[in-house]
Amino acid sequence: MSLALTGPELSFQRRVRAFAEKHLKPLAAKIEAEEYFPSDFLRTLGRNKFLGAPFSRSDGGLGLGWVSETIVAEEVSAISAAAEMARLASAALYSAPLACFGNSVQKRRFLHSVLSGEKVGALALTEPEAGSDAGSIKTRARRDARDFVLNGEKRFITNGGVADYLFVFAVTDPGKPARSALSAFVIPRNSKGLEVVRAYGLLGMRGANVVHLRLRNVRVPRENLVGGLNRGFSIILDELDRERPAVAAGMMGIARSSFEEAVRYSSTRKQFGRPIRDFEGVSFKIADMAVKLAASQLLILHAARALDRGEPARKEGAVAKLYSTEAAFEVANESLQVHGGIGYTKGLPIERYFRDARFMMIGGGTSEIMRYIIQREVYKEVGRPS
Ligand SMILES: Cc1cc2nc3c(=O)[nH]c(=O)nc-3n(C[C@H](O)[C@H](O)[C@H](O)COP(=O)(O)OP(=O)(O)OC[C@H]3O[C@@H](n4cnc5c(N)ncnc54)[C@H](O)[C@@H]3O)c2cc1C
Numbered sequence: 001m002s003l004a005l006t007g008p009e010l011s012f013q014r015r016v017r018a019f020a021e022k023h024l025k026p027l028a029a030k031i032e033a034e035e036y037f038p039s040d041f042l043r044t045l046g047r048n049k050f051l052g053a054p055f056s057r058s059d060g061g062l063g064l065g066w067v068s069e070t071i072v073a074e075e076v077s078a079i080s081a082a083a084e085m086a087r088l089a090s091a092a093l094y095s096a097p098l099a100c101f102g103n104s105v106q107k108r109r110f111l112h113s114v115l116s117g118e119k120v121g122a123l124a125l126t127e128p129e130a131g132s133d134a135g136s137i138k139t140r141a142r143r144d145a146r147d148f149v150l151n152g153e154k155r156f157i158t159n160g161g162v163a164d165y166l167f168v169f170a171v172t173d174p175g176k177p178a179r180s181a182l183s184a185f186v187i188p189r190n191s192k193g194l195e196v197v198r199a200y201g202l203l204g205m206r207g208a209n210v211v212h213l214r215l216r217n218v219r220v221p222r223e224n225l226v227g228g229l230n231r232g233f234s235i236i237l238d239e240l241d242r243e244r245p246a247v248a249a250g251m252m253g254i255a256r257s258s259f260e261e262a263v264r265y266s267s268t269r270k271q272f273g274r275p276i277r278d279f280e281g282v283s284f285k286i287a288d289m290a291v292k293l294a295a296s297q298l299l300i301l302h303a304a305r306a307l308d309r310g311e312p313a314r315k316e317g318a319v320a321k322l323y324s325t326e327a328a329f330e331v332a333n334e335s336l337q338v339h340g341g342i343g344y345t346k347g348l349p350i351e352r353y354f355r356d357a358r359f360m361m362i363g364g365g366t367s368e369i370m371r372y373i374i375q376r377e378v379y380k381e382v383g384r385p386s
Pocket of ligand 1: 089093123124125126130131132133155156157158159202210359362363364365366367368369372
């Protein structure tokens with residue numbers, strides 16, 4: 001199996017890169033400085049068919065599979081990780097479970113307009129008392145005639161304050177273990193009883209919209225239940241497996257930009273009468289960064305190709321996310337070091353890369369949870385000694 005990008009994938013990558021350079025680069029400073037949510041960029045992405053590349057054409061995508069999603073994630077994030085967060089939440093976190101588990105009416109009503117960029121989506125799983133332990137969510141959905149009525153709170157919801165539709169997980173059978181107690185619903189933003197309690201200020205990812213939501217007697221028709229009653233937990237697991245390679249690729253985008261800046265700066269900055277790249281203390285950092293980028297790329301492609309073959313990719317996705325997110329932070333940190341004092345200032349994007357790169361060791365499942373998943377899959381593979 002070749003891990004390298006194929007000819008068509010390379011040409012897709014070139015198109016996405018050129019697109020991001022043209023449409024996102026001019027916005028990147030504004031997104032950061034003004035905490036500007038890039039809704040216009042999302043619309044342009046959708047109009048140009050770059051949202052939902054992995055999904056089938058009949059679902060409104062391009063039918064290019066999950067490798068294409070990692071390409072888009074890397075290219076967008078290489079310019080603005082906050083814009084990538086907004087894109088990922090709408091076009092992957094919200095859209096993947098609908099594309100995989102929604103029926104044709106739900107896709108027509110709630111998916112097509114998000115993939116075309118007219119509408120924005122968000123995925124609401126995390127709660128004040130349920131983070132890493134997602135199965136312990138408390139938001140309750142009770143049956144009331146043909147409807148469900150939802151009550152609860154959701155915290156840290158990316159796009160939550162701007163989304164037209166929310167993909168929400170809630171408990172429908174509290175008597176059962178999580179595996180068969182949860183269900184998934186699409187909730188339109190204008191539903192009565194759905195309110196934004198607060199927007200979070202963040203260390204990095206400035207411009208991303210991350211909020212705390214409250215649901216008070218939010219009434220949802222039965223038609224908005226996705227994937228069947230009490231099927232929510234398997235939808236969560238499937239969604240997380242699909243998002244991990246793209247999350248990893250987004251962080252690799254930041255790492256790539258940090259690396260390129262470090263190579264450039266170390267070639268031009270002179271101390272002791274010569275470019276600082278002539279000192280091994282600097283150039284070996286560049287070597288280590290190059291290794292981390294190459295390893296990240298291979299792990300991400302390995303996981304995305306498994307998804308594209310329809311194979312289980314739980315361990316592969318966790319390995320890719322764990323390695324690439326930690327590597328991205330190390331690369332951003334070393335790039336800042338190579339830049340010296342100027343890297344610590346707002347004059348260059350280096351300090352932004354450093355702050356942005358910190359996030360995905362937490363979001364989408366922490367590094368500790370990735371290690372937990374990996375060891376569990378390893379021991380499953382070897383079995384118990386008899
Ligand atoms: C900016 C931002 C955006 C987000 N966007 C979304 C979103 O769009 N939708 C959504 O649903 N959620 C979202 N999240 C939530 C995110 O997925 C959670 O923050 C994350 O899963 C961790 O949960 P927690 O914050 O509750 O931490 P906790 O689960 O409380 O963890 C705290 C610490 O304990 C460790 N820990 C917990 N359990 C274990 C264990 N079993 N073994 C070892 N260590 C453990 C963790 O690794 C961590 O270090 C977002 C979060 C942030 C910060």
